[in-house]
Amino acid sequence: MNETDSIKDVTSHHCLASFWDRFTNGPLYWNTMDKVLFVALIMLALELLKFLCVLSGESIGSKQKIPVRGKHLDDLSSKDLLFIGISKAQTGPFLYILLRYCFQETNIQWTFNEDTSILQTVLLPLPVLFIVYDFFYTILHWFLHIKAIYPVIHKHHHHQKAPSRATDDAVNVHPVEFTLGEYNHLWTIFLFCRILNMRMHILSVLLFLAIGGVLAGWNHTRFDITFSIFGIVTIFDSKAHDVHHRIPQSNYGQYTMFWDNVFGSYRPYDPTDRINPKTQLDSKTGKSLNYAYIKK
C-alpha cells in the first residue's frame, strides 16, 4: 500500500466513524447529506412496506378475497400520482421530526437494562398506542366527512371505492389529511409519555409505526385479514375499511373499530351484499375485468 492509498484508507475510516458518531448522537447532529440519505431510505422503506403488505396478505389472508362491490379506480390520474408522491415525500421529514422528539423524550428508553422488561416497555404500550391513536383518528375522520368540509379534503380518497393497491391507495389522500393522520402518531406518543407519564422503549415506537403501516396497507387491498383475541373479540378486520369506502358514514377507525363500536358508527361487513362478476379485478392487470369495455 503506497502513502496515498493509506491516506485514502484512513480518511474513509474517519468518514465512516464520524458518520456513525453523528448517527448515534441523534438526528440533531445529522448534517444535510445525512438527512437527504435518511429521507431516501424512508422512500425505499415505503416501497418495501407495500411489497411486504402484498406478500403477507397472500399468506395470511383467507383464500377468498374481498369481492369488489364499489367501483374500482382502475387508472390513477396525475392528481392521484401527485398526492401519492407528496404523501411519500412527507414521510421522511415526519420520521426525522419524530426521531428528534424521541431522542429528547425522557420517558423513551433507547437501551435495555436489568430493570426493563420487554413485556412492560415494548409490548404493553402497543395496544394503548393504537387505541389512543384511533380515538383521535376516528374523530378526525368523522369530521372530514362533514358535508361542508368533505369536498375540500377527504373526497379525493373516496374516489377509490374498492381499494386494491395497498399503501399506494392508502396514501392517496389530500396532503392536509396525510399530515394530520401522520402527526397523530407523534401526538399519541407525546400523550403516552407526557400525559399518561408512562415509559416505553424506542422499539415500541418503531413497532407502532411499522404495524400501523402494514394494517393501513392491508385495509387498502382485497385481502380478507382478521385478527381476534381467542376468536371472540375482533381487534382488526380489513373488511371494515372496505365497507367504509362504499358506505362512508361508518367505520371511521384506521386500525381498530373500537371507537366506532363505542360511538355507534360500526357497520359490520355483509357477505351477502350484491356482487357484479364483471367488476371484479383481473389478477394479472389489477384492473376491473370490464376495463376494456369501460374504456370504449
Ligand SMILES: [Zn+2]
Ligand atoms: Zn381508505
Ligand SMILES: [Zn+2]
Ligand atoms: Zn372516509
